[in-house]
Amino acid sequence: MTLFLISIVAFFMLRLMPGDPAQVLAGQDASQELVAEIRTRLGLDQPVAVQYLKYLESLATGDLGYSIRSRQPVLEEVAARLPATLALGYSAILIALALGLLLGVWAAVRVGRWPDILVLMAALLGVSAPTFWIGLLLILLFSVHLGWLPVAATGRWDSFILPIATLVPLSLAIFSRLARSTMLDVLSEDYIRTAVAKGVKERVVLWRHALRNALIPVVTIAGLEFARLLGGVIAVETIFAWPGAGKALVDAIVSRDFPMIQGLILAFALVFALTNLLVDILNGIIDPRVRKA
């Protein structure tokens, strides 16, 4: 359903543009013959409803048109770039999730004392610093001054460190704050007091009884947070010359390569939809109540 709506948005995006879509698709300096050929080939001389059905048909067969810049099929271009983006995005969100839970629990157990205050202050800085600036500072420190890590993608493992370290702080801040507040709620529940009263070790209460319940809201927003993190990937790929879909999108927008923009937006939407599905399944595993509902 969401994908269907997004296909409509992507379709009308091109038609909302000022000027002739055929001219836009052909590029600014294309010949009149090429523009006319594109117009008939894409059926732009037909009614909008017919155009949309044709567009859906070509989507279903995986035909996303051709990039204006590279003259390659958009589907191939997107498929070549998406894995690099996903590798970055998924590693960053998993690290942020694990660290965020750990810090959140740590802060909740010591609420009001220095670990708690430290985590809250770090989280506030985390949501206030622009992601791309964190990337620049990391380059300044680890590449320019210390010379430990590469400034751009080389394909080797060590070129992953700085981009991931750039992406983690914002999500980490969100996850640790949420984990802290839900953990505080959970720890005051009756079943936790019961577990403590009957002599279950503190460590077991914390990590088995409490964490499992605190996990649910955190995992639930992980889907939305992942979408935001992928937004950050766009800037991070530009900084680190990362050969992914985010950098391709910025390039496509700067050069007004509309078939490519459409294809990339659809690809991002597909990734968000699949990730949200994954989150729903994960929640079912963590919380048996979800499965029955």
Add this chain to the structure above:
Amino acid sequence: MPGLRTELPLTGKIGLGVLLALLLAATFGPYFTPDAYDQNLARSLEGPSAAHWLGTDQIGRDLLARILVGARYSLLIGIGATFFGVVIGVSIGAVSGYFGGIFEAAAMRFMDLLMVFPGILIALMVIAVAGDGLGNVIFAVGLRAVPVFARLAQTSTHSIRAREYIVAARAAGASGIRILWSHVLPALLNSLVVLAALQVATSILIGATLSFLGVGLSPEMPEWGAMLNSGRRYIFQHWPLVVFPGLAIMITVLGINLLGDGLRSAADRRRDRGVALA
């Protein structure tokens, strides 16, 4: 909001102070520094000195002056985009929440769709279609805030439309628009102010990210994101260019976040005491 001075927590007051200082600096600061657009190639990439407190950029312009002028752009984008989001979002949310039915369902479904996309992606799409320029940037960043406010307005409107005083107003012959304006909107005000403050922070971040990517505003403009974009080519020679504009963004956003969190806890405390909202 009366009594704010006593109810705002210390962190909120710090945030307010940072913001006021920033407003003063953005308004009057540029009169005390060298001109932000004055080039001097002979003095490019200089370190901090008495003449140039934060040094100069790649074509010898005063970095502090550019940061101060940049504050105007950032605040304009942040506040302008949020204002756009509040006006359009609250209108959509309040009208659909009040009248309900199929319009409400359709409008909210569309808002959910917008919400799924990260803000920067929406802004990039809008700029791709609408083209560059400050007005388009404000619109692009503001569009992302629309569903946030629409959601808030719709939920509260939906929940209060069946209350006695609304029914009474309707029975007395007040029109739908009048009821929304004089009965529904005031009830929203508190949560609206808190949400708007936090959205200004997010909008500033997204606006800066856009111009950092070289989209929307010219890279020559003294906007913080654009300054970081052109400065990052000199990261090996001259670190101040990639540090100070970012620091300015962070301090601004931090100040607004502190104020927003403070307003929220002040509003919560007042509600807990049972004092009428707003």
